[in-house]
C-alpha cells in the first residue's frame with residue numbers, strides 16, 4: 001500500500017479505513033499521543049497509542065525525532081485541533097533519536113544555535129515552513145515568466161567578467177596556490193590556468209542574459225550568484241540566488257512595470273498557496289515582537305503586510321527627489337544618520353532606504369535615475385549626462401530587494417564609459433558586439449531571491465531563509 005502524506009490524510013474525511021503513514025515524531029505525550037509529521041504540511045497527524053498493547057522497549061524508541069511507520073485506523077478525532085486521528089495498531093521504528101544527544105528537542109532553540117545545526121534545523125516547524133514557502137516562491141517565479149512569454153536562460157556560473165564591476169568575486173583556479181606559474185614580470189600567469197585566463201564565479205548573469213534577450217526577446221535567469229563582499233549583515237550572503245529577467249525593446253518604465261507586476265504576482269501566489277505556513281510564521285513573528293520595545297514592532301502583521309504590498313502600487317521617485325526628501329528629513333537634520341546626506345550624488349545606505357520606505361512613504365518605493373557615478377558601467381546615460389536609467393526597488397524591513405536598469409545600447413556611449421572606467425574593450429568584445437549588430441533598447445533587473453523569502457516569511461536574518469548559508473568564515477555543511 002502506498003503511504004499517503006500527512007497533508008493528504010488531514011484533508012480526507014474517508015475515515016474508518018486502515019492507513020499506513022511514515023513520518024518523524026514531533027512529540028510523544030503521556031505515553032499516548034504521538035504527533036507525527038512528514039514535511040508535507042505544518043500540521044501533524046495525531047496517532048493515539050494504547051500503551052498496554054505495545055512493547056515497552058518499542059515505545060521507549062518513540063522520541064522526538066524518531067522516524068516511524070505507523071499503521072492504524074483513521075477515525076474522526078476526539079480531541080480538539082484536528083478533524084482526524086490514527087488509532088495505532090502497529091509501530092515500526094525506522095530509526096530512533098536518542099533524546100540525550102538529539103539536538104532538536106521540543107523547546108525554543110535560538111536561531112544562532114540552529115544555524116550551527118543547519119542539517120537538522122529543517123526539522124523545526126519554523127524552518128520547515130520557511131523552506132516550503134521558499135519552494136512555492138521559486139515555482140511562482142517560473143510560472144510567472146513562463147506564462148508571460150519569457151524563456152528560461154541558464155547563465156554560466158564560471159565567467160571571466162565582473163558584471164557589477166565591484167571586484168568582489170571568488171576566483172576559480174586550478175593553479176597551485178603555493179607556487180603558481182609566473183610571467184616574466186612576476187605576475188601570476190593565468191594563461192597556464194585551467195581556462196587559460198583569469199576566471200571567477202559569476203556575480204550576475206545579466207551580461208549573458210542581454211545576449212540572449214537580443215535574440216529570444218524575453219528571457220530570465222534563476223540561478224546561484226556569488227559575491228565575496230565582506231559584509232556580515234542580516235541582508236548579505238556570499239552565495240545567493242538571483243532572478244534576472246532581460247527584455248528587448250523595453251525602456252525603464254516598461255522595466256518598472258514588469259518588476260512591480262512580477263513582485264506582486266509572486267507574493268500573491270504565496271498568499272494563496274502557503275496559507276498554513278504563513279499563518280504559522282505570522283504567529284511566530286507576533287510572539288517574537290512581543291519581546292521588542294513598542295517602537296521597533298512592525299505596524300502590520302505578516303499577512304496584512306504581504307496583502308498590502310501585493311495590492312498597492314509602488315511609489316516611483318527619482319533619486320533627486322529622494323535626495324531632497326532625505327536631506328530635509330528630521331534624522332538628517334538631527335544628525336541621526338550614520339551617513340549624513342549633504343551632497344547630491346551620495347550613495348544611499350540602507351538607513352536612508354529604510355527611512356524612505358518605512359517612515360516617509362510607508363509603501364514599497366522604486367527609486368530611479370541615479371547618479372551615474374554610483375552605478376554600474378552598463379546603465380543607459382540620461383540626456384543630463386550625469387544620471388543613468390537605473391532603478392532600485394526598496395521594500396519595508398528589507399531595503400533594496402531589486403536592482404535593475406535600462407542598458408546602454410549605444411556603442412559609442414558605452415565605449416566611452418568603459419574607457420573612463422578603465423574597462424578594457426578586449427575583455428567585453430562580445431558584449432560590445434551586441435551594440436554593433438542589431439542593437440536596440442533593452443532593460444532588465446535582478447531580484448535577490450533570499451531577500452524576497454526574507455520579506456515573505458517575516459524572518460530577520462538572511463541566513464535563516466537559505467538552506468545552507470555561505471557567509472564570511474562560514475561554509476560548514
Ligand code: 4AD
Pocket residue numbers: 163164203204205206227229235236237238240242244245400401402403404405444445446447448449450451
Ligand atoms: O543590485 P545588484 O547588484 O544588481 C545586479 O546584479 C544586476 N546585474 C541585476 C540586473 O539588472 N540583472 O543585485 C541585484 C539584487 C539586489 O537588489 C539584492 O536583492 C540582491 O541581488 N543581492 C544580494 N542578496 C543577498 N546577498 C548579497 N550579497 C546580495 N547582493 C545583491
Ligand code: MG
Pocket residue numbers: 392400402403
Ligand atoms: Mg544594487
